[in-house]
Amino acid sequence: MSDTLPTRQAYRNRLVELLPEHERAICLDTDTGLFSGVDFGSAAERYVNIGIAEHNLMGMAAGMAASGWTPYVNTMAAFATSRAIEAIKIDIAYNAVPVRIMATHGGLSAGHLGPTHQCLEDLAVMRALPNMTVVVPADAEATTALVDDSLTLPGPLYVRLGRKATPPLPGAERPVIGKLQRLRPGTEVVIVACGPYPVHAALQAADQLTGLDVGVVNAHTLKPFDVAGLLDATAGARLVVTVEEHWRSGGLGAAVTETLAEHNPIHVSRIGMPDTFAGYVGSQQDLLEHYGITADAVVQAVHQQLTATR
Amino acid sequence: MTLTAGPGTEELKAHALRIRERIVDVCATPEGGHLGGSLSLVEVLTSLYFDIMRVDPGHPDDPERDIFLLSKGHAAIGLYCTLAERGFFDPEELSGYATTGSRFMAHPVKAVPGVEMPTGSLGHGPALAIGFALAARLSGSARRTFVAIGDGEMQEGSVWEGAMGAAALGLDNLVAIVDRNGLQLTGATEDIVPMESVGERWRSFGWAVREVDGQDIAQVRAALAETPWEPGRPSVLVARTTKGAGVPFVAGNAKSHYVNFTERQHGRARSALRRSAPRGGGDE
Numbered sequence: 001m002s003d004t005l006p007t008r009q010a011y012r013n014r015l016v017e018l019l020p021e022h023e024r025a026i027c028l029d030t031d032t033g034l035f036s037g038v039d040f041g042s043a044a045e046r047y048v049n050i051g052i053a054e055h056n057l058m059g060m061a062a063g064m065a066a067s068g069w070t071p072y073v074n075t076m077a078a079f080a081t082s083r084a085i086e087a088i089k090i091d092i093a094y095n096a097v098p099v100r101i102m103a104t105h106g107g108l109s110a111g112h113l114g115p116t117h118q119c120l121e122d123l124a125v126m127r128a129l130p131n132m133t134v135v136v137p138a139d140a141e142a143t144t145a146l147v148d149d150s151l152t153l154p155g156p157l158y159v160r161l162g163r164k165a166t167p168p169l170p171g172a173e174r175p176v177i178g179k180l181q182r183l184r185p186g187t188e189v190v191i192v193a194c195g196p197y198p199v200h201a202a203l204q205a206a207d208q209l210t211g212l213d214v215g216v217v218n219a220h221t222l223k224p225f226d227v228a229g230l231l232d233a234t235a236g237a238r239l240v241v242t243v244e245e246h247w248r249s250g251g252l253g254a255a256v257t258e259t260l261a262e263h264n265p266i267h268v269s270r271i272g273m274p275d276t277f278a279g280y281v282g283s284q285q286d287l288l289e290h291y292g293i294t295a296d297a298v299v300q301a302v303h304q305q306l307t308a309t310r
Numbered sequence: 311m312t313l314t315a316g317p318g319t320e321e322l323k324a325h326a327l328r329i330r331e332r333i334v335d336v337c338a339t340p341e342g343g344h345l346g347g348s349l350s351l352v353e354v355l356t357s358l359y360f361d362i363m364r365v366d367p368g369h370p371d372d373p374e375r376d377i378f379l380l381s382k383g384h385a386a387i388g389l390y391c392t393l394a395e396r397g398f399f400d401p402e403e404l405s406g407y408a409t410t411g412s413r414f415m416a417h418p419v420k421a422v423p424g425v426e427m428p429t430g431s432l433g434h435g436p437a438l439a440i441g442f443a444l445a446a447r448l449s450g451s452a453r454r455t456f457v458a459i460g461d462g463e464m465q466e467g468s469v470w471e472g473a474m475g476a477a478a479l480g481l482d483n484l485v486a487i488v489d490r491n492g493l494q495l496t497g498a499t500e501d502i503v504p505m506e507s508v509g510e511r512w513r514s515f516g517w518a519v520r521e522v523d524g525q526d527i528a529q530v531r532a533a534l535a536e537t538p539w540e541p542g543r544p545s546v547l548v549a550r551t552t553k554g555a556g557v558p559f560v561a562g563n564a565k566s567h568y569v570n571f572t573e574r575q576h577g578r579a580r581s582a583l584r585r586s587a588p589r590g591g592g593d594e
Contacts, residue, residue: 007575014358026448045448046448048444050478050479050481051474051475051478053471053474053475055433055437055467055468056437056440056468056475057437057474058437058467059434059436059438059440059441059445059472060437060438060440060441060475061438061441062427062437062438062441063427063437063438063439063440063441063442063443063445063455064441064442064444064445065441066426066427066441066442067441067442067445067446067449068373068445068446069445071441086334086431086433086434087437087468088432089534090428090431091427091434091437091438094428095420095428097425129456220326
């Protein structure tokens with residue numbers, strides 16, 4: 001399967017198209033380089049590179065949003081959600097203002113740049129904040145649709161984007177923020193995933209799990225979490241497996257287990273990054289393989305659990 | 311807005327005195343409160359709300375209003391008492407300060423009419439102010455943004471992120487006021503983290519700087535009335551103040567930071583305010 005645009009480039013391309021038409025939208029950058037050489041045309045004064053200052057970025061975005069603007073703020077996921085978290089919490093989430101936090105280098109996509117630039121905690125951190133919408137588009141096309149929807153979405157939005165090209169999600173319907181996306185019907189085992197590689201791992205695992213009725217769900221919106229959609233998709237299931245490019249705590253696995261524990265306690269096996277920093281040097285795909293966020297790991301988890309409970 | 315159009319200095323002093331009296335009253339409510347840093351800021355708040363800023367208590371959301379952000383959010387009592395004096399809400403409401411179910415928290419909340427943004431975690435005001443100021447400039451609005459920063463607060467790195475950022479953007483519709491009362495929670499700022507020359511630091515970051523006696527309302531209003539002092543640069547007023555100004559038995563003492571007055575102390579403070587000139591300053 002050939003890769004398409006990195007989700008961050010899909011976002012950039014769409015924002016560049018949209019900015020001239022939306023006079024109260026503004027792009028605030030922290031010298032990320034994502035917009036180098038971009039011509040914003042008539043919207044040129046609404047692209048501002050404020051320098052390497054993530055707290056300042058979040059605070060000023062909140063001030064602009066409180067003045068009636070919709071700022072698209074740009075930094076890496078690690079710097080948004082760990083470094084600038086207090087400004088996001090107090091200035092953005094507490095005020096419920098429409099800031100769009102466009103966070104690149106999510107998950108392990110920073111690859112060989114190492115744990116300083118990788119971000120495996122963002123979904124947990126952002127999901128904990130009241131008023132925040134948290135989204136992980138699974139491919140470039142979904143990212144474009146999300147950027148369109150973000151123009152009018154009330155309140156703050158966190159978008160986890162990647163760094164390099166990732167596989168497209170062929171045939172998927174246009175995602176709707178807040179609604180789980182059923183990619184493959186199946187009720188015996190349900191695999192719930194988010195992000196480009198985990199969703200692909202889920203689909204591949206479903207193909208490999210012959211003899212079982214396996215459903216696949218793309219949980220692109222972590223918050224607000226589609227509780228009804230999950231309960232519907234998992235009704236009658238023997239096993240649910242979550243797959244994410246995130247530490248196993250606090251992210252998608254947590255959202256799914258919290259929901260099911262309260263409403264329909266099915267066993268959940270969580271595939272994600274072990275409780276460690278990546279000490280291994282490699283590309284995003286190397287790291288996913290090394291740390292077991294793969295189709296094979298899903299297949300193994302399913303066999304293990306179904307054997308154990310037989 | 312010109313000085314001649316504004317209220318007289320004596321009128322401002324009368325407002326300042328009433329604001330101080332209310333601050334002292336609030337610090338005698340069951341939880342007590344941040345007294346010292348509220349009192350030191352009274353002349354700044356009075357100048358802003360009764361002379362300098364375009365605000366309309368009847369329309370707190372007026373889109374053309376000027377913006378004030380209390381970055382040193384622990385001086386919320388000072389802000390609440392000023393807003394009450396200005397007519398944003400009934401001053402009587404302040405008697406319920408910090409009681410169960412009250413809308414008056416110890417750090418500013420937007421539930422209180424006139425409060426623009428919640429603050430209190432130090433170092434957030436400058437970035438917020440930049441956002442308001444940039445939005446105004448891009449919208450072609452004459453709105454100005456004012457942000458009050460504590461001198462101890464300048465130990466937060468984000469203050470300097472904002473200082474650099476505002477100067478880089480050339481936001482001359484932005485005015486910061488540093489409440490230079492020289493004290494923070496446990497002692498003198500200069501004993502904890504020396505920060506003189508405060509003015510030189512801001513100047514080196516690209517700001518236009520003026521220093522005044524922050525308890526002299528005529529000096530404060532005169533300086534604030536003339537911003538921007540240099541086109542293309544944000545302005546910072548270093549207001550040299552006294553923590554606890556106006557209440558002699560706490561003035562200049564770090565322990566004035568948070569005070570829960572006994573009935574007797576409350577009476578002493580009220581008497582002192584009655585006797586003293588509204589100028590305060592802690593030297594009576």
